[in-house]
Amino acid sequence: MQIEQIYTGCLAQGAYYITSNGEAAIIDPLRETQPYLDRIERDGVKLKYIFETHFHADFVSGHLDLSKETGAAIVYGPTAKPEFDAIVATDNQIFEIGNIKIKVLHTPGHTMESSTYLLVDENGKDHAVFSGDTLFIGDVGRPDLAQKAAGMTQEQLAGLLFHSLRDKVMTLADDVIVYPAHGAGSACGKNMSKETVSTIGNQKATNYALRANMTEAEFINEVTDGLLPPPAYFGMNVAMNKKGYTSFENVLDLGLKGISVAEFETIAESTAALILDTRNNSDFAKGFIPQSINIGVDGDFAPWVGALIADVKQPIILVTEVGREKETVTRLSRVGFDHLLGHLEGGFEAWKKAGKEIDTINRINADQFKTLMKIGESKIIDIRKESEYSAEHIEDAYSKPLANINDWIKDIDPKEHFFMHCAGGYRSMIAASILQSRGFRNFTEIEGGFNAIAKTDIPRTDFVCQSKILK
Structure with a gap:
């Protein structure tokens, strides 16, 4: 046995x-x-x-x-x-x-x-x-x-x-x-x-x-x-498991279809397809296709796709690191995201070489953050889980977990600047890409997140003020 x-x-x-x-x-x-x-x-x-x-x-x-x-x-x-x-x-x-x-x-x-x-x-x-x-x-x-x-x-x-x-x-x-x-x-x-x-x-x-x-x-x-x-x-996953689903091999064929820059641009402009960029958050911050959502494949990729995109029938076009297309499609299929329209052939570099429009994220490191922020004056958004926030957080920071972004994004004042961080940069870049895709540019994201912030002398506390818990 x-x-x-x-x-x-x-x-x-x-x-x-x-x-x-x-x-x-x-x-x-x-x-x-x-x-x-x-x-x-x-x-x-x-x-x-x-x-x-x-x-x-x-x-x-x-x-x-x-x-x-x-x-x-x-x-x-x-x-x-x-x-x-x-x-x-x-x-x-x-x-x-x-x-x-x-x-x-x-x-x-x-x-x-x-x-x-x-x-x-x-x-x-x-x-x-x-x-x-x-x-x-x-x-x-x-x-x-x-x-x-x-x-x-x-x-x-x-x-x-x-x-x-x-x-x-x-x-x-x-x-x-x-x-x-x-x-x-x-x-x-x-x-x-x-x-x-x-x-x-x-x-x-x-x-x-x-x-x-x-x-x-x-x-x-x-x-x-x-x-x-x-x-x-x-x-939706329960329904697929109970009723049946498209063969994995068919989903793989769809996702592994290479799309030229011109085709990609046409699909993005003429359909309701979501552009999902699965590169590392550091690479994404430096340049990406406008309106892209970044959920890095090197992380809790599939659960975050499921939690934030939610509708498994959402058409998706992929931007991946070259050579990681199959891995990405496989991990998407595990949570039922089968409606793939293909991937950008040559990845983001092909888009860049074609001279197409590029967007970036306003990202700074923890030392720069220390210089720019002022406790009691700067608005700071902590998008970690409530349990992480409760354990320790920056003084006067607000708790707005990433999982609830579709709720709290409605309350953002586009004229008020804020700083935003997670634990290490993975989740805050997801949030940054979502915010920017919906027209918000009034924020600065912190590279390295709370892990990097904790190495500075920025005041931190475990005191939880309920008025700062914004779900």
């Missing part, structure tokens, strides 16, 4: 590849199937089952393409209603892979169809549990994402999750390994550990939601407290 966790950092997502005696199973695969096909060929095994723990909201699964390419059956837990051929298992149903067994444990709460898969080894011993979004390391799945589909409140779903965990998961032996679908950084939970593997015993001892003698009311209150609104693209 072999178990391999295939972890994708930018999505904080874990897929699982399991083999036993010539047969294989994959749990919660990502959109691109070739890495799984390569493993199957390498090991000389037959893929028998593709297990889905639920209809995912934060990424588009590779279940359909993988099933089509291998003939493996797709398996969901009870109550799932996929709009394609799949096995909808019953609670406690057992599936055999070589000499091992996978037992379905229906664990509703995160979603109604959410299921946990228990692996029973060759000796009949409970070995590991693939917990999907039911149980994370240090946290449990948020119960607010499936309210509309379930016709229930988040409190009612949390109550179901309480019983799923205590009746199905916490009854397993302490040495059973826990393999979750996500780790720290995912929006599917709020308190996840950076660790991606644990045991039932360890989670009973350390996970706030599994503590002994916890009442259902306490559980409901704690798991629903402090939940941020889910990104807008989540519902």
Whole structure:
């Protein structure tokens, strides 16, 4: 028996590849199937089952393409209603892979169809549990994402999750390994550990939601407290996972289509396409195609695309570093952004060589910022998360998280100058590009963000004034 966790950092997502005696199973695969096909060929095994723990909201699964390419059956837990051929298992149903067994444990709460898969080894011993979004390391799945589909409140779903965990998961032996679908950084939970593997015993001892003698009311209150609104693209990804989607290879072909400067200009001027520039924020600041939005591929690229562009049907034309087109398209497809019109052939340098109009961002370093700003007089916008702001921030800075930019941008006075920063420059450049694309040029962005600012003697504090929290 072999178990391999295939972890994708930018999505904080874990897929699982399991083999036993010539047969294989994959749990919660990502959109691109070739890495799984390569493993199957390498090991000389037959893929028998593709297990889905639920209809995912934060990424588009590779279940359909993988099933089509291998003939493996797709398996969901009870109550799932996929709009394609799949096995909808019953609670406690057992599936055999070589000499091992996978037992379905229906664990509703995160979603109604959410299921946990228990692996029973060759000796009949409970070995590991693939917990999907039911149980994370240090946290449990948020119960607010499936309210509309379930016709229930988040409190009612949390109550179901309480019983799923205590009746199905916490009854397993302490040495059973826990393999979750996500780790720290995912929006599917709020308190996840950076660790991606644990045991039932360890989670009973350390996970706030599994503590002994916890009442259902306490559980409901704690798991629903402090939940941020889910990104807008989540519902669209659920629909794609449930109804079906365009083959990844077709999406790749669209994104890898090279577009000349002249064609690019025509498309940009004659369509509602968004220009997405995925270069490093430092390069973007020095020059970019007017109206471009910068979300760097070297960062939490796909989640930020999903959170800020939101509509997966938005037509997109790409400006990437030369040679990184395939990587960019792949990562966009993982969150369902399939409506790609191609990429600028030769990248930004081709645009520049053609003598086309170029825009720049007003960016200064931390030392320049120290010279120009005045505490109590200069307006400073901190676009980090509220938790980062609360830990430490510049005195008198306002908190306006990037995730909420489409709300707070409406309150900006275009005649009032402000300074803007994040932690390191990645998020503030995203914000700068969005602001500038909508006509705002009354700001200065700080290179290196708070990490660089903290190396100066600019006054900082952890005192939080609620009037400065602008969501």
